[in-house]
Amino acid sequence: MIPVNDLLLFALASLIMVISPGPNMIYLISRSLSQGKKAGVISLFGVMCGFLFHILMVSFGLTAIFFAVPYAFIIVKFLGVGYLLYLAYSTVKSKDKIFDANQDLKSDKPLKLFNIGLLTNVLNPKMAVFYLSFFPQFIKSEYGSILGQSFQLGIVQVIISFSVNLLIVLSAAKMASWFSKKPIWLRIQKWFMASVLTGLAVKMALTKAK
Numbered sequence: 001m002i003p004v005n006d007l008l009l010f011a012l013a014s015l016i017m018v019i020s021p022g023p024n025m026i027y028l029i030s031r032s033l034s035q036g037k038k039a040g041v042i043s044l045f046g047v048m049c050g051f052l053f054h055i056l057m058v059s060f061g062l063t064a065i066f067f068a069v070p071y072a073f074i075i076v077k078f079l080g081v082g083y084l085l086y087l088a089y090s091t092v093k094s095k096d097k098i099f100d101a102n103q104d105l106k107s108d109k110p111l112k113l114f115n116i117g118l119l120t121n122v123l124n125p126k127m128a129v130f131y132l133s134f135f136p137q138f139i140k141s142e143y144g145s146i147l148g149q150s151f152q153l154g155i156v157q158v159i160i161s162f163s164v165n166l167l168i169v170l171s172a173a174k175m176a177s178w179f180s181k182k183p184i185w186l187r188i189q190k191w192f193m194a195s196v197l198t199g200l201a202v203k204m205a206l207t208k209a210k
Contacts, residue, residue: 002143002152010138014157016196018164027120028165032172035107040169042110043117047165050121051158058131059150083133084201088194137203 002010024047032040108116121127139149168175 014160029172042113046114046117055154088197
């Protein structure tokens with residue numbers, strides 16, 4: 001089992017990631033504004049299943065790699081350092097895409113809403129790369145099963161993502177309006193998130209696999 005302190009750090013990092021405006025947030029806000037909260041919630045379940053898909057792929061992939069290739073744990077970690085630093089840089093340089101939320105999406109049936117939400121997440125290769133670089137810094141062989149630790153992290157991430165995104169769906173109109181009137185908070189959030197990602201990259205670089 002992963003220690004509580006590490007889980008709390010992972011939870012904080014997951015929270016910072018989910019509140020960062022990205023494809024999932026923009027889609028959920030767009031769908032909620034154009035078709036209502038019910039459509040937003042259905043789309044959200046699709047997005048969450050997309051997260052589960054990536055978590056399963058990464059969890060079994062990490063387990064296979066770590067058992068098959070000596071020192072793979074270290075290699076994956078240091079590849080992750082570069083990716084986390086890239087994310088930090090991209091976060092600072094990114095535009096405030098939350099203002100691009102599309103309020104004119106056509107109405108779709110529940111199954112299609114679910115499928116679009118699912119594919120929006122599943123077909124995003126950045127999600128797989130992020131998980132592959134993010135999970136290893138919290139996984140250690142002395143904590144037990146690598147697969148079990150991956151699932152543990154995945155459950156925490158899904159719970160946080162679902163909770164935050166549900167609040168976003170339920171308050172989409174107010175949220176979009178608030179951010180449009182106070183864009184300074186998006187800039188503060190971007191720098192805060194970039195700082196967290198940089199800190200995680202440093203932590204990953206200094207941590208030795210045992």
